[in-house]
Each structure stands twice: as C-alpha cells, then as structure tokens.
Amino acid sequence: MGYNSDYFSGVFKKTYAQVSFLNQLGLSTEIIMIGSNQIQYPHHKFLKIIEINNPRSPNLIYRFNFYLKIRRIFSNIISSLGTDDVLYCRTSFLLSIMYPKEYLRYFRKCKIVTEYNTIEINEYLLNKSYLNAILEFLFGRIIKNHSDAIVGVTNEITQYQLHHSASTLKPNITIGNGISVNSCIIRDCPAFDGNTINLLCLANFSRWHGYDRLLYGLSNYHGPVNIIIYFSGDGVELPNIKKLVETLKLEKKVIFTGFKSGIDLDNLFNNCHIAVGSLALHRIGLNEASILKAREYCARGIPFVYGAKDPDFPLHFPYILNIPANENPVEFEDIINFVQTVCSNPGHPKIMREYALKYLDWSIKMKKLKFFLEQCFNKDL
DSSP, X not given: OEEOSOTTSHHHHHHHHHXXXXXXXXXXXXXXXXXXXXXXXXXXXXXXXXXXXXXXXXXXXXXXXXXXXXXXXXXXXXXXXXXXXXXXXXXXXXXGGGOOGGGSGGGOSSEEEEEEOSOHHHHHHHTTOHHHXXXXXXXXXXXXXTOSEEEESSHHHHHHHHHTSSOTTSOEEEOOOOBOGGGSOOOXXXXXXXXXXXXXXXXXOOGGGOHHHHHHHHHHOOSSSEEEEEEEEEOTTHHHHHHHHHHTTOTTTEEEOOSXXXXXXXXXXXXXXXXXXXXXXXXXXXXXOOOHHHHHHHHHTOOXXXXXXXXXXXXXXXXXXXXXXXXXXXXHHHHHXXXXXXXXXXXXXXXXXXXXXXXXBHHHHHHHHHHHHHHHHTXXX
C-alpha cells in the first residue's frame, strides 16, 4: 500500500516490481495505490487505484483534510482484510496523523509488515518539515510498536527502527533495494578521448543527493579536461541547484535536460562516461545506502560515484568511486582518474550487468521476502 502521484517514479517502479515478482513466486499480491485523480495510471490486474484529489497546496486546512482522507482510506483497507492477509506498508508517504486506530493490533485481524527506507525524523528536519518531525517524535514509537514485522533496506535502518519500537525481538530482516534488470537497456559506453568527460546526475533531486558538493568541486577544478554535467529529472532541490550553477558561473559546464524516459534516457546514458549517485546521505544521518538509482546504474552498466557504503556492493567494487561522506567539494582529479580506469575496459557494462542480474534483481530480493513472511507467520502464503 502507498500513495504515489507519479507512476514514472522510482518508488512506483519498485512497488510494481516487488508485487510482480511476488506473484510470480506464487504469492497472491496486489498493489493498493492511493493516487491523484489527475493522473492516468496504467492498467494492471494486480493494481488497485484509489483516487484522491491532488494534495499539492500550501493551504494548511486543505492539506489537513487530505491527510484525514488518507486516514479514512487506510482505515477501510485494514478493516477489509482478514486473518490470512498481510498488509505490506511502505512508510515513505505516511505521516503519523494518517494512521487510523485500526492500525493498532487490538482493532485489526490482518498482519502488518512495515518497510523502512530512511530514518524519518532526520529527513523531515533536513527538509524543514518541522511539524512532521514533531509528530514522528511524539507518535513514531507507538506506530512502530504495532507493526508485526519490520523490513529495512539497510542494517542501519533496520536496527534504528527496531530500537525505536517497543521490542528489539520483533521479526525483522534487511533486504536492500533491487531493480528489474531486464527492464533496463544496457548502454553503449562512449570512449574517453582524454579531453571531455560527461557526468550524469539522474534523480528526483533532494538535498541529501549532495550535488552541491559536485558543483563546488567543478568550480574548484581548473585542469585541462572539459567536464560537462547533465542533470536529468526534477524535484524540490532542483531550483537550488540551478541557482548554485548561476552563482558559480557554471552555465557552460552544466546542462539541465528535464525529465527523460525511453529512448531519450537511453541516449543520455550512452552519452555519459559515468554517473553520480547520492553524495550526502550523512545529512539525514545515514552511513549506509540502498539507493534505487545505484541499482539502475549497475543494471545499465555505467560506473558511478557514491558517497556512502552500500551493503549490496563489495567494498572495493571496481565500478564505484566511493568518496568520503562529508561536506567537502568533490575532487575532480579523482573523478578523472576513475574515468580513465573504467573506460580502459570497454567491456565493463556487461560485467556490471551480470553483477546486477546475480545480486540486485528483484527476483532474487523477493525470494528472501517471501521466505521471511512465511517464517514470520508460520504458514505458506
């Protein structure tokens, strides 16, 4: 269950893939998506859309009423489920005010498993969502206590959520994010001529991506190699990134492509030597990462820069340039050396693709989840 107003988003693609593979494993599963009535969603037999007015409004009364509508829908969903049902709930869209009394164990028959992708209060504070942070502080522990099991995408997140629930003995597992590898086109990597490097930043831009570090580093670099950065996507941080580009006078070195998909996105991957992942997860208190885009980069076969440890990749994975998790500008000499190294082997996209198939594909991840759910509730689901 989740709210999503954009079926092109990484979160929707993840949810769709999870449910698709669980069904392939014989586990009858459907997506209950609370979605905007202004979006035309695709039709899938396991996708149920509950439409609601678009919530993007600065009006506090309007937003409060929207939260209450979500709460009523959430209540009805839980009440409709029986003792043999499991509600798998992703927390990213749910504020404390949206949880109905039916979420509490005393008022429901179904089991509830909660998936955590972040440490919520830190992300709220970074985004200056102070009311949400206060609500999480006041009610987060109660909500966590009443889930029947926890799934975290990193050990760090799993342990945090366990610590902030009533029992550290609650059933739990860490399953990193995955990717539908075969849905990604493997790229044709460009040769590096020693003169120009193209970098790809593909995201729904937020402060924890840390692309300001990249721009400050580019501003500090005065070497002979021409560096071009492509920013593709949108997000709340995009206006700040554009403003910083103007302040640092980098307009000739930065290209904003807007949202890209399909063949346009494939061409963008083919044009860039490496990509850049999240560089500032420390801003939301995370030392470990399980970023969806990192999995897409690996599946497409494009080496990338990363600012956090990722349990799904070995420490010295040759196609990741790990940089320190701090506020320092990125050192572009390190990036140039990295590009020279990875581009010296034109077969690296195939190697990365094979790694993604073996370790990152959702078919692998969902086998772990199915086994965990069966163990938790002592039955074949």
